[in-house]
Every structure is written in structure tokens, then in C-alpha cells.
Amino acid sequence: MGMASMSSGSESLRLCVFDLRRGQHEGQELDKILFFYPPDLTFSTQLSVIGLSEGLITFTRLFSPDAACEVIEAERHSHVFYEAEPDIWMVMVVEKNKEIEAVWRIDALRRVLKEVHSLFVMFQGSIRALLEKEPTGGLIRSHLYPFITDYLNDLFVGKKHQLPSFRETLTERGTVQMLTLARDAALEVQSLVGVLDSCAGTVRCHSVILFHDLLVSTTLSPDDTVDVFAFSVMRLTTNALSSGTSSWSYLRKGSVTPQISSRSTSVLPLGSGGTLPSGNGSSTGRVIRPLQHDKWSKGKDGFLVTDIWGIDATPTILIQKTQERFYLLTYQYKSLTLVLLVPTAAIVNGELDISFVKQQVIENASAKILKVEEKLSKGWGGENAYHVSGYRYLLVDNDMEVSRASPPGKVATLAKESLLALNKLREEVDTEKGRSKQEKDMEICIRAKNNTWVIARLNRGKELYMALEKASETLLDATDSVQRFSNRYCSGAFSMD
């Protein structure tokens, strides 16, 4: 009964999506479940996870009507809640285990849920919309299953999902990492963006440009940029395309081992038909798997091609800010990746028009692309470009949804105790941020047991986290180090005076 089987098996992750508006009548509880991982768990176990979640959502609303259950901390598991859409909840249950370093920061786990949902909406639209389109739930289930499974496969290392643990405490999922541009390069990029914007004639396009796994430029809102950036780094950039070789990206490391291939996409998560009140997706047609692995390659014309959306079919994505759909075209030259977004409304003749736009890009922008690539390559400091000697840091700008951090290789040199102390400090800051609506202005410097200084600074929507292992003894020395860093790398954003 219950979750007794939680500890059995090697898989310690559970992830479910459910709709509180469904399955209100006795005997129909299964109807609530839209997604459950791992899919081979018994219904009663699935229902037990969802029953507890729903019970606590209702319970906490008695006292906190505006913010229902966010997390359940039990002795052996953390249950992380995220209300992705009104009444549509995602819950992740992870097993705590100090020995295998399963020490989490809840907010980091919630950002995983947030990211997978944002990406889903970007490709498929909202979960609610799909439910309304087909109220039996077959459609949404058939979409969610491959999507989330493909996403989770990115986190697969060895036989287990590698969730963001304390080792990734100096990273921030759901933010964009930027390339710093020299003045002349910035001018070149600006001019390139101008050309890209107008390559579909009078209709304004959007563009997102990346160099390696760093953002060079965007014309989208910060929220949309985060989504497009995340997807690009997952599947489109040169690092992503050379799948198998490890990417040095801040957030996505490790090799990609596609797991879903063993399961046919047509298999629904809730077993074969009959048991479900919903139709088995018979009317849903072919299910598209936007996050499918190893499906992108570079075509002869420099544009990336995939058959995920069908032969010669160009994918479309939904932009949150305007709720418009855009064709997603990706052009790659060396390490430069250009994501061009063309409004679907402007394309009358389908792929014919798309080819025309591509033609325009090649004709009008090739020279500029060459030049930009050259400038960026020349100024490129390599993987450790943003390493600052003596510091291990993470800098987050919440307004712009941008972050910069010490390279993972450098962070890995920190002692485990330092990382754990910093992780704990970040948890404290998360709590403080959660409590006040306005932006917090605060500073915490802790000298940990192992003499490392772990530091958090919050100022006007910007956050700086730092571990200084070789700082000398005093608080004032540590403060001076932060001050120097702030002046040199943050335009004094965290300076005291």
C-alpha cells in the first residue's frame, strides 16, 4: 500500500502531471493522471502519489489560499510541487541519499519542472488547451509522454537520472548565459540582426544568435529567450549536434543516451487500452516528439534539418509574449547558431515560402555571418573564458533572466563541504526571497567549518553567490574580495558604497 515500493528498484525519481479538475468522482481517479514517470508503476502506486499531493494541496489551501503546497519534506524523499497551469500540477518525488550525493535544492528541482513545462508549451501549446481540444485526455497524454521522457533522458547518466544536486549549486537553470562582446563585434552583430529581422520581407522576424552555447543576441522577450535558448543548447548548437561528446555548457553536461527508443512512441503511459476512459489517441494522429534525440543535422545549405515534424516540414513554436506561432529556422556556420523565427501568419505558401526566406538569409546575411563568426572566434576565450582566478561564483540577473558562472571544471575543484555549505546558503536565500514580494537587498557571509567563505549578495534583482576557499582569515578580507569582484565584473552592482 502507499508508497512502499518507492525505495525498490534503482530508479529514485518520480514525476507526475495531473489535473485537479478531472476525475472528481469515485472510481474515476485515474482520469486525473496526465503523465507518470516511471510509467510501469502500478496504478495504485501512481494514485497514491497523486492522492497525497492532491490532499496536501487542498489542506494547505485552508491556511494559504493563494499559495498551495510547494514542497513536502519527508525523512527519505522530497516532493516538489509546481502548478504549471491553473489546476494542472507537476510533482517530482526524489529520494534523498547523502551517500550518493542526492542533496538537492528544492528551487533547483522546481526549475526543472518549470523548464520542461515551458518547453512543452513552446512546442505544443498549453496543457489545458490540449485537454479542451480532446476532453478524454488521450491527446495530451500522447503528447506529454514522449516529451517529458525525451527531456528526462537528457538527465540520464549511467542508469540514473542526474538531477541538479548541490554540485550544481553555482548554476541557475532557466536563465541564459551570455557572451560578452567587444564593441566592434557588437556592432557587427547588430547589423546582422537587422538583416535577419527583415529577411521575410515586410513581416518582422525574430532572431536568437548563439556562439557555442552562449547567447550573442536576441530580439525576443527574456521569457521567450530563455525557452528558445534552452532548446537550442539542448538540440541545435554545435555542441548539441555533436551529441555524445560532452558539452561544457553550464547546465547540460554528460552524454546523451537515448532511452526512449526502447519504447514506441505510440505506447501510452497508462497501459494499453481498455482500462482508460479515454480513447487511446486514435484520433490524435501522429505524435510529434520535439525533444527527440539525434534528429537534427546540418543540411547542405547551412540550415539544420530534421524529420521530427515530417519530411521537409519546418517546426513551429509558440511565443509566449504575443501568443503567436513562428516557424523555427536554424542556420549554422561553424560555432555560430542563428535561430530565425518567422511568423506563421506571414507564410502563405508553406514550405515554398520557407525556402524563399532561407534563400534570402543566405543571399543577404552570409557575408555578415562570416564576419561575425570571425570576430567572435577571435575574441573567444574558450571554455574557461569566464573563469576568475581565486573565485567560484554565480551571478544572476533576475530581470534579464541571465546568469554567468565559473566554468564547471573550476567549480569541481571546490571541496564537497564548501559546495554543501553554499547549497545550504542558497536554500536560505531562496526562503528569504520567497517571503518578501519586493526585491531583497541582503548580504550573507559565512565562514564554514572548513574555513571556506560562502557568500550571497542580493541587490536590486541581481544575485551573487560565491565560494572563496583561499581567502585569508578575516571577514574583511572576504568582503574586500567580493568588492573587487563586484567592481571589476559587475560594474559595482554589489559594492557597498
Add this chain to the structure above:
Amino acid sequence: MATSDSSSSPSSSGTEFADPNPSTDPETNSERVQSQLESMNLSQPSEVSDGSHTEYSGGDDDDDVASANGNEGGVSNGGLVREGVAGTSGEEEMEVSLRVENPVEMEAGEEPPSPTSSGYDGERGSSGGATSTYKADDVSEDEIREANVDGDTASQHEAAWLPGKRHVDEDDASMSWRKRKKHFFILSNSGKPIYSRYGDEHKLAGFSATLQAIISFVENGGDRVNLVKAGKHQVVFLVKGPIYLVCISCTDETYEYLRGQLDLLYGQMILILTKSIDRCFEKNAKFDMTPLLGGTDAVFSSLVHSFSWNPATFLHAYTCLPLPYALRQATGTILQDVCASGVLFSLLMCRHKVVSLTGAQKASLHPDDLLLLSNFVMSSESFRTSESFSPICLPRYNAQAFLHAYVHFFDDDTYVILLTTRSDAFHHLKDCRVRLEDVLLKSNILSVVQRSIAEGGMRVEDVPIDRRRRSSTTNQGQDTAVPDVSVGTGGPFGLWHFMYRSIYLDQYISSEFSPPVTSHRQQKSLYRAYQKLYASMHVKGLGPHKTQYRRDENYTLLCWVTPDFELYAAFDPLADKAMAIKICNQVCQRVKDVENEVFLQGASPFSW
């Protein structure tokens, strides 16, 4: 004074039992939570029957237990201190001879024969005019959040805190109840309510069953729920055998501290009943414990109140009344003599502060036991009105067994507690007290104690500013011009407050509150900041950390943890960092200078 029987007689106040099933709000009522768990066929059916109320023959239906004289409380001496409770009548009855109230002892495993077998009578029978006296309390201390208003408008209410249970007319269907900032619940593992800070336990049977369902649902899955977070709310769970404790709070306190509070609440219950209650539940899972705790509302509410003003609740250390070294030594010698005559512990206390204490050989008193014991004595009216001999249990010392406590108040503040294992020692302890009183009067100690209360403890204003020692006290040697000494108010360089905890002695000293930390609300807020700092320094598995500097819009806080001591200091948020460090050094020096007066020095073998 009221006898214990009065508390169990049916009330004629007209308070009616609520509908046993108070679900008026089908959308959000807690019953729904349970039905959700149940609808999944996975929760155990609650064992609370709707008819459970009929088992009660009265019990907790006093309108309110706050006394009418309303002169209790007030901000002084480092916190909100209760004083002069029912002062006058207490003096008159001081000489009432042996009056062992209901001297029935609950032996291990034995079912208590009467509802108040704990042998003492809490606050009873003084219910007139209560409503007018706790009005201010509603806004300042307790604890309805004002919607959309972060209203500090209430800060001028200097919380006249009154003991006892409030808002008994509420239950989980009332909005006002749901909006209380901090709930405490004790329930049995069958879901029967034992204690609720707000509302009538009877009416909360359904809610209690829901809490039980959540706990056992997770337990059935082979896990144990510790914390649920929702927005600003935290729901903290603590399971102690057959007893479940739950706190629901939006007070911005840390999980660790809330859990510690539940632990103390449990300890307070054990102090009254001993752990042998576990056996009652073994015999009968539906055992109803509420009658056993009849009349103890004031004890629990006073403990809950202390969570927001008494640092001992999170420092796990006790504090002493400042006294000349020789006087404390002299007092210790007399107490030592008392212990030598077969007494386990002898304590001379002043409010919650220790004047002196000694223990029999090898016996040691845990600071938490001391806290719970003094809370029990201070909050129970009957101890003040006559000398008492009462069974109590020290949960950290031995949770299984009752000791016997002889308590006598010399005046409103000062009292002696003599603890023995012998149930027939009353006359002996009384003799001890008489001898002790003789010495105290002859040596004038009681009046020195009174003077010390009046004078208060260390003040931040007294921390010396030694300009000459500047370069030697900090190794930074910043010889720039000294900034204006009077940054803000309070002590030098914006020092507002400090606490110093001696790890070796298990004692702490806390400075008196100085401007600008004057209102109860500000003091509570500072303590909460300290609590966070404490939790942050003592992270499980990682800590303790060595140093912490923390600045936000309210304070600059500094903390040092060394093998010998811990220092917590609060400064003006704009205080200069280098200067603050220097001042902290001076505070430590200052405490060391006066340690013989502010601490009880190793007179007795304290070795836990």
C-alpha cells in the same frame, strides 16, 4: 484557591458543544483532504468517531482563563516578563500549611483515577472580564494576519500577554482560526485531539483526524513527513511514539526552530505526565488524554509565548540573574547543603533566571528541563498561592519517572524548587526551605535579588569605546578617522543588542533591550532574526560554521562560534563592518570581565 475538582465539573457557562462535524465549507474544508486520501483507497479510515464528544463530561469549556486584573506583563529586563499574577491573594495564603493538591501519583502504566491527576491546578476560576484584557493582544502578539496590510500600526500595543487559551469559540471552519499565524496541535496517533493552541479541541476532532491521516499516509509509504511548505506557511510534524505534534505557522521562523518548539511542547507534556502515557496508548489506542491535561492551558500557552521572547528556547542554555560572585557562591553553598540531605536538585530562581542551582552528585540538569520546569512553575497559579509538593517529570533527566517538586515562592519573583525522588519528603523539604529562607533573609540575598531585577543586566550602552585600544583590538589596524560613535541609537557604532553563550557552562547572557529595539514587536522580530542566524550557523551535518555576517534592511548581524563561546550581535543595518567586528571583540572582552557575576561558575558538576 480553586480545587482541581472544579475544572472537571460541567461548566454552566452555556458554552455549547459544537456540531461534531463542523464542516461548513465543502470546498476547502479539511474533511475534503481526508476524503481525497480516502478516495484513493489509501488512507486509513480515521478512528475519530463523531460521537467522541460524549466522552467528555466537561473539561475545557472555560470561556477564557485570562485573569481579570490585567496587570501582568510589560516589557522589562530583556523580554516580556509576567509579573504579579494574582499577587495579593498569593501573599495572604503564603503561610497556608501543607496542601498537597490531589496527591495522586501516576505510576508508570497506571491509568489516572482523576482528570487532573497531574496533581496541580492550572489557571481556573478567574474568568471575569477577560474579554477586555486581551484585546490588545489580538493585534500585537497573536496573530491574525492582517490581509494586505503589513500593518506595523499595531506596534504600539505593548502586548499585555496573558496566559491561557484564547479563541476557544473557533474551529477549522472559522476564517479567523485559519488566519492565526501559528497553530500548535497535539494529537494521538488515532487522531484524537489532545491540545490545540486555538479553538476548542472537541470541535477540532475532524481537523485532527486529517492531520493524523496525512502523517499515517506517508508512514504507510515507509517514510515520515517532516515539513510541508506552502507560500509563507510551514506545516511541521513531529512524531513521538503515539503522540503526534503539528505546528502550522506563517511566522517566518526556521523549520529547525519550529521543530524544536514542538519538541519543547512535547517535553512540557512529559513534564506533567511522564512518558508512561505511551503505555496508556498501548493498552487502548483510543485513549483520551485531554482530561489528564485539564487545566494546563496556561502552561502550554506560556511556553508557546516564550518561543517568541525567551532565547533559551533556541539556544538550549539557561541564563542567570546577575549577582555579586560572593553572594551567588554563598547561595550555592546552602543549596549544596540541601542536596547533601538527599535532595536531587535545589534551585533558587528569579522568574526564568537562575540565582543558583546545585545537583546531587552525578546528577545534571539539562537547560531544556530547566526551561520547562520554570515555565511550569511560573505559569501555574497554584504554586504562588501556597507551598506545593507536586509530581513532575524532567524529560531529559528521566522521561519515564516522576520526581517530586517542592516549590515555594519567597516573593512574586523569587522561588525555590527542590526536587526529590521520594514521595514522602514533603516535611523534610519544608524544613530545608525554612533553613534556606533563614539564611537568605539574614544575608539579605532576597533584597539583592530584587535590586538586580530592578537594575537589569548588561546594556549595550555600557560597552566601552576604548579608542586607545583600537589598533590592538583589531588586527586590521585601520587607523582612519573614527566614524561618529553615535551612529543611530543603542550602543557604540550602532550596536543594538547581543547574546553571549558560554558553551562550557551551558549558559547565556543577553543584553537588555535598548532603543531602538523597544517595542515587543521589534524585540520579537530581533529574536526571529537571531533564530535564523542560529539555525544557519548550526546546519545539521555541516555546522557549526565559524563566522557569519548578515545584513538586510532590518539589521546587521554578526555571529561567532568558537569552541568556548558563541556570540550573536545585532547592529544598525548601516553599521560599518570593521567597526562592528571591533565592537564584537569588545563585547566578548566585557563579558569575560564580568563573567563571575553573570554566570553561575562551575559550582556543581554539570556534565551533560
